[in-house]
Each structure stands twice: as structure tokens, then as C-alpha cells.
Amino acid sequence: MLLPRCRRLLAVLAAAFLALAPLAASAAEAAPAEQVQTVDGALLEAMKQAKELGFEGRYKLLEPVLDKVFDFAYMAQIAVGRHWNQLDDGQRQALVDAFGKMSVATFASRFDGYSGEKFEVGDTRDGPRGTKLVINRLIKTSGEAVPINFLLRDDDGGWRIIDILLEAKYSELATKRSEYTAVVENQGFDKLLQLLGDKIAELRAKG
Secondary structure, three states, rough: OOOHHHHHHHHHHHHHHHHHEEEEHHHOOOOOOHHHHHHHHHHHHHHHHHHHHHHHHHHHHHHHHHHHHEHHHHHHHHHHHHHHHHHHHHHHHHHHHHHHHHHHHHHHHHOOOOOOOOEEEEEEEEOOHHOEEEHHHHHOOOOOEEEEEEEEEEEEOOOEEEEEEEOOOEEHHHHHHHHHHHHHHHHOHHHHHHHHHHHHHHHHHHH
């Protein structure tokens, strides 16, 4: 027999999945701004239900949406640079899986509460090499606007996110590329996978 808290958690998750299902299903055909709205909607849902869901609940809520909207395979390839060509198929898949899990875990950890915040999607601008930059802001209850912009590319299967620009200027993918390539060059690919696994475990333990 399920404990009351478990029943409440399952009910919250079920309601959240139903609310987000149409967003995830249409992700492949969505325009850049709509993709960002999908992410914002999922994050806001996770924030509002943060206490009831806990880390694992937020992770399960966000994972299917982010997997569709983000191009984790492309991002993982860029993150290791030229070393990607030195990896076999098994290593590449292991990296993509670890990269995706760490990305979802990071979102689940960062967006862990709600006090009236909201997201605002702004203009869509042309980016380098045919990409699109969607201007996006998290509005705090104080009125402070935190820029969280998204860079997307069209891979013939629809627009998908390939980078996040915090404060409108700091590329998360560029930061990861610097960190990951240094690890592979100095300690090897297996060490990178280990570090990614350790980071995921750390975020889970933090809750």
C-alpha cells in the first residue's frame, strides 16, 4: 500500500506530465521561440511543484521535455571538440547519455523552488551559421530580470537548443568545452565519464 506522501507525489507527477505532454509532443515542429516556451513551461512547473516532487520528481518531470528540445548529441560532440573523432560508437553514446543526464540534473537542482517568478520570451535573432538566438528572461518577484538566452539550430528535424547564454553573454557550452577537453587531454576519456557521473551523484545528493 502506498504511503500518503508517495500517493501525493505520483498524483503531482501525473498532473504535471499531462500538462506538459502537448508541449513535448510538438517540440520537433516548433519554431525557436516556441521551443524556449516549452522549456520555460517545464521549468516553471518544476519550480511550482518543487517541494512535493523533490529532486527525483523534478528530474523525471524535466527529462522527457529537455530530451526533445535540447540536441544533447550535438552538444556533447562540441563539448569534447576534436576528441570526438577519436571515440568509438560506444564511447560516443556513453558521453551523450552522461551529458544529457548531467544537463537534466543541473536544471532539476537549480530550479528547486517557487516564489512567484515568471519567464518572458523576447525577440528571436539571427545567430552564427544559421542558428537562432531567442532572448529569454526569468523575472524574479523583486522585478529583477535574469537573462537566460537560448541558441538553437535546425538539424532538419526541427529547431533544437544547443547552448544557453547566462546573463546574455556566458556560453555554457563554451565553458563545458574548455573543461571537458582539458580533462580528456590530461586524464583521458574514462576520467571525463567518471567526473560526469560524480557530478550527477553530487546533484542528486544535494536534492
